[in-house]
Amino acid sequence: MPTVLSPPENTDTEAASIGHEFLSGLPATRRNLLGAIRAVGRIAEFAFEPCGGFPGSDKHWRVRCRMCGWIGLRFYSHLRRFRPAMRHPGCVAADIRQKLLAALLADAVEVCPCARSHAVTTEEIAADLDALALLLDHGGGEAAAAAKADDLARQEELLTRLIGHCxxxxxxGAAARLLH
Ligand SMILES: [Zn+2]
Ligand SMILES: [Zn+2]
Known part of the structure; x- marks a missing residue:
């Protein structure tokens, strides 16, 4: 059995307060958000899904293997180069992985079918990143306290649109690779 660890204690209060289920220990900058969108898309290609916020390439990320249900820690820097033949100890037999991967990826689509829609095209992603940057920018003003609860809800909504499962x-993820 793999050891399942809790994410490390997050001491960065700003990062901890915003979108902790999407970004772990990273501030919600455009660069980090694009990195997380690409990473979630990339591991989906190999039938993995995130179980916690994206922590960056070289930190342990809690992920779930869709082939067998295993949950454990992986480095994205390793994961993104994985082929279905190199997953994790104890996964399904290597000779059925290609078939299983094809079956699991059969539900992948190009257009978001979700009731609460996600940003998928470069235009949608860029617009949501801009909206999020604006929100994160204007903390601390006179009206900030009153707007705070609404802002946080809007931030979570934008993060869900950008990084939430779809x-x-x-x-x-492919569209996010075209953005800087
Ligand atoms: Zn597995
Ligand atoms: Zn969707």
Missing amino acids: PAEIAR
Whole structure:
């Protein structure tokens, strides 16, 4: 059995307060958000899904293997180069992985079919990143206290649109690769 660890204690209060289920220990900058969108899309190509916020390439990320249900820690820097033949100890037999991967990826689509829609195209992603940057920018003003609760809800909504699970997340990751 793999050891399942809790994410490390987060001491960065700003990062901890915003979108902790999408970004772990990272501030919600455009660069980090694009990195997380790409990473979620990339691991989906190999039938992995995030179980916690994206921590960056070289930190342990809690992920779930869709082939067998295993949950454990992986480095994205390793994961993104994985082939279905190199997953984790104890996964399904290597000779059925290609078939299983194809079956699991059969539900991947190019257009978001979700009731609460996600940003998938470069235009949608860019617009949501801009909206999020604006929100994160204007903390601390006179009206900030009153707007705080609404802002946090809006931030979570934008983060969900950008990084939340979607059957189109592979297409979303590919679109995010075209943005800087
Ligand atoms: Zn597995
Ligand atoms: Zn969706």
